[in-house]
Amino acid sequence: MKKIMLIEDDADLYALLKYNLEKEGFQMVGAQTGKGAIDLCRRERPDLILLDIMLPDSDGLDICKGIRARPELAHIPIIFLTARASEADRIVGLELGANDYIVKPFFIRELIARIKIQFRPQSAPQRTLKSGILELDRSSCRVFRDGQEIALTATEFRLLEFLMARPGVVFSREQLLDAVWGHDRAVTDRTVDVYVLRLRQKIELDSTGPGYIRSVRGFGYSFNEMSQAQENSERLASA
Amino acid sequence: MKKIMLIEDDADLYALLKYNLEKEGFQMVGAQTGKGAIDLCRRERPDLILLDIMLPDSDGLDICKGIRARPELAHIPIIFLTARASEADRIVGLELGANDYIVKPFFIRELIARIKIQFRPQSAPQRTLKSGILELDRSSCRVFRDGQEIALTATEFRLLEFLMARPGVVFSREQLLDAVWGHDRAVTDRTVDVYVLRLRQKIELDSTGPGYIRSVRGFGYSFNEMSQAQENSERLASA
DNA sequence: ATAAGCGATTACAAAACTGTCAAACTCAGG
DNA sequence: CCTGAGTTTGACAGTTTTGTAATCGCTTAT
Numbered sequence: 058m059k060k061i062m063l064i065e066d067d068a069d070l071y072a073l074l075k076y077n078l079e080k081e082g083f084q085m086v087g088a089q090t091g092k093g094a095i096d097l098c099r100r101e102r103p104d105l106i107l108l109d110i111m112l113p114d115s116d117g118l119d120i121c122k123g124i125r126a127r128p129e130l131a132h133i134p135i136i137f138l139t140a141r142a143s144e145a146d147r148i149v150g151l152e153l154g155a156n157d158y159i160v161k162p163f164f165i166r167e168l169i170a171r172i173k174i175q176f177r178p179q180s181a182p183q184r185t186l187k188s189g190i191l192e193l194d195r196s197s198c199r200v201f202r203d204g205q206e207i208a209l210t211a212t213e214f215r216l217l218e219f220l221m222a223r224p225g226v227v228f229s230r231e232q233l234l235d236a237v238w239g240h241d242r243a244v245t246d247r248t249v250d251v252y253v254l255r256l257r258q259k260i261e262l263d264s265t266g267p268g269y270i271r272s273v274r275g276f277g278y279s280f281n282e283m284s285q286a287q288e289n290s291e292r293l294a295s296a
Numbered sequence: 297m298k299k300i301m302l303i304e305d306d307a308d309l310y311a312l313l314k315y316n317l318e319k320e321g322f323q324m325v326g327a328q329t330g331k332g333a334i335d336l337c338r339r340e341r342p343d344l345i346l347l348d349i350m351l352p353d354s355d356g357l358d359i360c361k362g363i364r365a366r367p368e369l370a371h372i373p374i375i376f377l378t379a380r381a382s383e384a385d386r387i388v389g390l391e392l393g394a395n396d397y398i399v400k401p402f403f404i405r406e407l408i409a410r411i412k413i414q415f416r417p418q419s420a421p422q423r424t425l426k427s428g429i430l431e432l433d434r435s436s437c438r439v440f441r442d443g444q445e446i447a448l449t450a451t452e453f454r455l456l457e458f459l460m461a462r463p464g465v466v467f468s469r470e471q472l473l474d475a476v477w478g479h480d481r482a483v484t485d486r487t488v489d490v491y492v493l494r495l496r497q498k499i500e501l502d503s504t505g506p507g508y509i510r511s512v513r514g515f516g517y518s519f520n521e522m523s524q525a526q527e528n529s530e531r532l533a534s535a
Numbered sequence: 536a537t538a539a540g541c542g543a544t545t546a547c548a549a550a551a552c553t554g555t556c557a558a559a560c561t562c563a564g565g
Numbered sequence: 566c567c568t569g570a571g572t573t574t575g576a577c578a579g580t581t582t583t584g585t586a587a588t589c590g591c592t593t594a595t
Binding site: 210211212213244245247248251252274 | 581582583584585586592
């Protein structure tokens with residue numbers, strides 16, 4: 058459960074937000090004053106801070122700055138809630154390290170949606186390609202079969218990566234040369250055959266039956282799409 | 297340099313945004329139509345998408361859904377630009393996976409600030425990086441192996457810092473030059489080899505077997521991810 | 536059945552890559 | 566101005582990777 062710290066001096070708005078956000082499943086802690094907000098933060102370690110800019114005793118912008126300056130708190134997302142709608146106010150707020158800036162009056166449901174965005178795991182760009190027990194990790198340039206690393210050369214890796222990223226699609230030798238070797242390269246298309254062979258020798262479990270790479274007579278090659286059933290049976294075969 | 301894709305049918309607004317964002321240092325690509333936006337995305341691989349919701353030929357919400365549905369594009373942040381200001385519209389947009397929702401008319405500078413938020417590294421950089429008995433302290437610019445300080449030069453330190461902060465990820469010599477030496481620097485990529493050599497001489501325990509820095513033939517170098525088991529055995533070996 | 540066409544396989548020489556070394560260069564401080 | 570640490574380049578050798586040609590073997594069409 059996520060813990061949200063709410064710093065807001067208007068008692069009505071404070072209560073309204075507390076009620077609605079608790080109903081949404083958040084754990085709320087907070088203060089109606091800016092004094093000691095950073096210490097409170099250090100004690101409570103909230104997952105997000107909702108911060109009013111105009112507080113009676115201190116400036117929300119200063120609190121934001123203070124939080125961003127402490128390494129142990131700096132990562133906490135901050136959302137400003139404020140009536141200051143001028144361009145300058147917005148820019149300052151956002152450039153001070155806030156993650157969002159919501160102008161009063163606002164819709165509660167929009168606030169909730171924007172809070173959830175902060176908690177949304179921003180999915181990393183697809184790191185790994187998987188098919189059955191075969192796994193290709195783009196960032197580390199490694200390939201695993203059933204958890205065991207398979208050593209591939211750079212060209213082999215790029216070819217496999219290209220095909221695995223587009224399962225089922227058939228590519229001519231020329232297309233593969235363009236994609237993997239580069240448009241300018243002057244390379245015989247028979248070269249592709251050799252690399253497909255080398256890949257097969259390294260990644261296929263056995264030479265009987267259809268494997269990962271499919272030859273399409275007269276057209277080229279493709280990476281075999283695997284149905285769930287096939288994937289399962291293969292996983293068994295390797296065990 | 298970050299690449300932004302702008303999909304906006306209003307020619308005036310399109311030109312205005314293109315001009316201002318290019319001035320801000322972003323590389324702009326775009327379309328004034330929603331048709332084929334996803335294909336364009338796949339080709340261009342932008343780092344962020346600015347998306348008008350009301351397009352003459354298609355719905356921005358559908359485009360957003362389509363992008364979130366493709367694994368290779370799903371990670372790209374999307375900011376909606378729209379005149380639809382109703383609560384329902386905002387909620388739908390945000391819950392569809394958009395990262396921000398800006399209502400027209402808006403301030404260009406606010407848009408820029410909100411774009412920069414998307415590019416901001418979300419988690420605070422760690423003060424110290426550790427891997428096995430190797431420890432790098434960013435604030436004091438020092439490196440320790442098993443508590444014992446290792447003297448590194450500034451460039452050696454930056455290279456090690458860059459690699460240690462991204463364990464397992466392979467970088468080409470060119471990427472390393474960009475990151476450690478700076479984009480402008482005119483330096484041969486053989487320089488990287490020499491620094492890797494020197495780093496290895498300084499930080500590796502012995503020259504047998506794989507150490508901290510992995511050479512990936514044909515690609516570049518990476519810092520070896522260490523499993524807990526490896527870390528422990530290494531700690532023993534050094535004791 | 537036969538020939539033609541195409542993919543699979545093998546072997547080999549050329550090219551590329553990395554680790555290493557030593558020399559040249561830069562630049563700040565004494 | 567000299568010195569020395571830090572940086573960069575070029576060269577070299579050992580190894581791996583790469584592309585090609587030649588051959589084999591299967592499939593298809595005649």
